[in-house]
Amino acid sequence: MIKIITDDGADISKARLEEYEIETFPIPINDGENEYIMRQTIESQEFYDGMRAGTDYKTSQVTEAYINHRFEELAAEGAEALYFTLSSGLSGTYDNACKAKAKVLEKYPDAKIEVIDSMGASLGQGAAILRAGLMKKAGASFEEIVADLKRQVANQMYFFTVGDLQYLYRNGRLSKTSAVIGGVLNIMPFLWIDQEDGKLKSIDKVRSKKAYFKKLKTYMNKYSKDGVFNPDQKITIAHGQWPEMMEEAVNFLLDMGVKRENIIEEEILCVIGAHTGPEVFALYYSKDPGSYEMYEYLK
DSSP states (O other), X not given: OXXXXXXXXXXXXXXXXHHTTEEEEOOOEEOSSOEEOBTTTBOHHXXXXXXXTTOOOEEOOOOHHHHHHHHHHHHHXXXXXXXXXXXXXXXXXXXXXHHHHHHHHHHOTTOXXXXXXXXXXXXXXXXXXXXXXXXXXXXXXXXXXXXXXXXXXXXXXXXXXXXXXHHHHHTTSSOHHHHHHHHHTTOEEEEEEOTTTXXXXXXXXXXXXXXXXXXXXXXHHHTXXXXXXXOSSOEEEEESSOHHHHHHHXXXXXXXXXXXXXXXXXXXXXXXXXXXXXXXXXXXXXXXXXXXXXXXXXX
C-alpha cells in the first residue's frame, strides 16, 4: 500500500484531498491565546476576517513527535510512505520529518519511507502532490511516483505579490521602515520562492498591478526553458481574498497565449495567508512542460 502525505502548506481543498486520497499533516495556527487547525477548527473566511480585524496569527511546524508517530504506524502496517513537505526554506517541518524517518528506520529497518522537500508552498506544492495521487490511482509504483515528484520540484516556478505590506512586516520578512515607505508609495513587492534554497524572497518591486504583470511576463520568459515561456500548459493562479487581482491575472495569461480552459483558479488558505495577509496573489507554472504535464490531474 502506498500512502501519500503532504501538509497544510499545500493549500489543497478538502474535496481534492479526498478525491486523490491524500493525507495531510496539520500545521498549527495560533492567535496568541488559541490554537487552530485549518479545515478542522478554523475556515479561511473566519481566518481572513480575523486578520482584517487585527488578529495576529502565527504558524508553527508539524512536530517531529507527530510525524514519528504516523510514520511508525505506517511502517507497522507495511505501507510505503511518501511525505511531500512545505519548503525547508519556509518551515522546519522537513527537518522534523527527516529526523522522524531516521528514528522509525531504527525500529523498522525495512520500512519504505520517503521525505521530499517541495522547495515550494501553496498550490505549487499542492499540484505536485495531487499528480502523485493521480499516478497512484493509475497504478504507478512508489519509485515512479518519487522520481516524478523530484522532477516536478526541479521545474516548478512560484511568483507571489501582496497588496498590504504590514503582514510581511509582522512576520519578520520586511523591515518596519520598508513597510512604512512601501505603504506610502503603494509599492508591491515582486516575490518568488528561490529554487536554490526554497526561501521566499523579494527580487523586485513595482508600483501598480499593470507594472507587476509587465514584470511578471519578463520573469516568466527568463525562467522557462530556452528563455521562452510555453503557454501550452495549465497554470494555477491563486489568491487569499483579492478577486480584482485574479481578474487581471486571467486577462494577462490570455494575452500570453494561455487558453482559458487551462487557467486554474484556486484559493490560498490559512497557513500561507498567515504570513501574507488577505491580499495575496500567486502564480505557478512549469519551466519545462514539454517533459511532462505537471497539471494533468486538473479537470
